Amino acid sequence: MKAFTFLAPEALDEAVALLDRHGRDARPIAGGQSLLLAMKDRIARPSVLVSLAGLADLRGWRYSPSGELEIGAATTYAALISAQFGGWHGEISAVAADLADRPVRTMGTIGGALCQADPRFDMPALAVGLGASVDTASAGGARTIPAAELFAASGGTVLGPGEILTTVRFPTLGAFSGVAFEKFRQRVFDAAVVSAVCGLRLDADARVADARIVLGAVAQAPVIAQRTGRQMTGRTLTEHDIAELGAAAMEEVLPVSQAMSSFHRYQRELVGVLVRRAITRALDQARS
Amino acid sequence: MQQITLTINGKSVTAEVDERTLLLEFIRDVAGYTGTHNGCMEARCGCCAVEVDGEIVKSCNVLALQVAGRSVTTVEGLSPQRLRPLEHITTQSLAGVYKPLDALGADAKDLHPLQSAFHRKHALQCGFCTPGMLMVLKDYLEDNPEPTREDVRRAISGNLCRCTGYQHIVDAAMDAAQQMRVAAAGADSTADAADA
Numbered sequence: 001m002k003a004f005t006f007l008a009p010e011a012l013d014e015a016v017a018l019l020d021r022h023g024r025d026a027r028p029i030a031g032g033q034s035l036l037l038a039m040k041d042r043i044a045r046p047s048v049l050v051s052l053a054g055l056a057d058l059r060g061w062r063y064s065p066s067g068e069l070e071i072g073a074a075t076t077y078a079a080l081i082s083a084q085f086g087g088w089h090g091e092i093s094a095v096a097a098d099l100a101d102r103p104v105r106t107m108g109t110i111g112g113a114l115c116q117a118d119p120r121f122d123m124p125a126l127a128v129g130l131g132a133s134v135d136t137a138s139a140g141g142a143r144t145i146p147a148a149e150l151f152a153a154s155g156g157t158v159l160g161p162g163e164i165l166t167t168v169r170f171p172t173l174g175a176f177s178g179v180a181f182e183k184f185r186q187r188v189f190d191a192a193v194v195s196a197v198c199g200l201r202l203d204a205d206a207r208v209a210d211a212r213i214v215l216g217a218v219a220q221a222p223v224i225a226q227r228t229g230r231q232m233t234g235r236t237l238t239e240h241d242i243a244e245l246g247a248a249a250m251e252e253v254l255p256v257s258q259a260m261s262s263f264h265r266y267q268r269e270l271v272g273v274l275v276r277r278a279i280t281r282a283l284d285q286a287r288s
Numbered sequence: 289m290q291q292i293t294l295t296i297n298g299k300s301v302t303a304e305v306d307e308r309t310l311l312l313e314f315i316r317d318v319a320g321y322t323g324t325h326n327g328c329m330e331a332r333c334g335c336c337a338v339e340v341d342g343e344i345v346k347s348c349n350v351l352a353l354q355v356a357g358r359s360v361t362t363v364e365g366l367s368p369q370r371l372r373p374l375e376h377i378t379t380q381s382l383a384g385v386y387k388p389l390d391a392l393g394a395d396a397k398d399l400h401p402l403q404s405a406f407h408r409k410h411a412l413q414c415g416f417c418t419p420g421m422l423m424v425l426k427d428y429l430e431d432n433p434e435p436t437r438e439d440v441r442r443a444i445s446g447n448l449c450r451c452t453g454y455q456h457i458v459d460a461a462m463d464a465a466q467q468m469r470v471a472a473a474g475a476d477s478t479a480d481a482a483d484a
Contacts, residue, residue: 001308003306003308004307005307006353008353032350032351032354033349036310036349036350036351037330037349040329049307051353051354053354078343100446101334101445101447102344102427102428102443102446103331103334103337103344103424103446104331104346104446106340106344106345107345107349187445188442188445189445
């Protein structure tokens with residue numbers, strides 16, 4: 001690890017000012033579960049660490065007046081697991097409860113995972129899949145970015161140096177009637193080989209009014225399977241339809257021409273399976 | 289260099305340390321609690337697990353500065369009353385002794401229920417992963433007193449053991465869970481009696 005100065009501000013504007021003053025050499029640290037690993041390998045070598053642990057505004061969660069779920073970016077997975085979210089927001093807790101391992105979940109944060117933007121992590125795919133957006137603060141001002149635009153296609157995020165992710169906001173309970181996150185990994189504590197998210201809304205006749213399918217780990221950023229999502233709308237889905245949709249997602253996200261290595265062919269098969277599982281579970285939730 | 293104070297197993301430890309000092313290094317090298325083991329240094333193996341304010345963390349992946357001022361419990365904190373000074377216990381002194389607990393000057397009833405279950409169920413061979421296993425399972429069983437074997441396996445998914453094949457560790461955890469339930473029920477009934 002390269003030597004650094006550790007700063008622990010107690011307010012957001014103080015943290016923003018510190019990051020601004022130290023420029024590109026400074027990095028914010030929340031739980032540090034990814035950053036410290038990178039620093040030990042000297043992949044990351046910041047000369048200043050600005051700890052976000054003292055910023056009370058960045059922890060915890062609440063519902064906005066309009067019904068959006070606002071989660072502080074430095075909220076740990078452990079806190080998300082014990083939060084009693086209602087309706088489909090409960091899937092956020094379920095995903096947090098099934099990633100990494102128990103000690104890592106004590107320190108790891110939702111915002112940290114989004115900023116790390118590892119395509120195999122669960123939170124980026126979940127945030128894009130459920131149409132979340134993030135609030136950021138920097139010396140240049142505050143802005144809100146849809147999660148789908150947060151991740152650069154070539155990897156990483158579009159956040160500027162010194163920009164702090166402050167809040168992750170998920171849409172209101174009315175946005176979806178059912179959501180499901182599915183993933184496959186070799187061992188329980190591994191990152192996903194492929195993950196799939198399905199969020200859908202049914203109309204009064206139990207037809208799909210609106211659907212989103214998002215795949216994680218198949219590219220440098222979460223991939224929205226727009227064509228597959230559109231194919232779902234306006235239909236009452238049967239088991240046969242769901243199998244076809246899984247195949248359609250395979251073709252859309254990892255067509256045979258792109259699945260050149262055995263690993264990618266394996267991922268391609270997983271896309272089909274996981275999209276089927278995600279749609280099935282989201283539908284079950286929506287219909288019950 | 290920065291001065292920090294941590295409470296480790298109830299004892300306050302203050303030292304001036306390099307910013308890069310990991311919690312693991314603070315516990316072992318500054319405070320001298322060598323029960324917390326350095327296995328992989330990359331948050332994989334779980335040998336370094338300790339509790340910070342009652343929450344389990346992997347101390348190799350946390351800066352000491354991140355937890356400055358907080359209270360840490362290591363494996364030594366599970367049953368502190370039984371420990372003789374550290375220099376009396378060596379590999380040699382343990383090797384020739386038929387009953388290792390005697391060598392430690394300990395009694396099975398002094399041990400934490402998990403420690404005595406590990407002893408009873410033969411849940412360790414080389415013992416390197418044991419401090420981490422004990423700490424993670426303590427944290428888990430306190431929150432989940434009635435786990436299934438599958439739950440226990442998931443709880444220790446971040447702890448690697450290369451000797452036992454995990455079978456006996458799960459046995460010990462299930463056994464300890466029952467002991468801890470009995471102890472908790474006993475504590476409840478005494479409390480009820482006191483209320484009455």
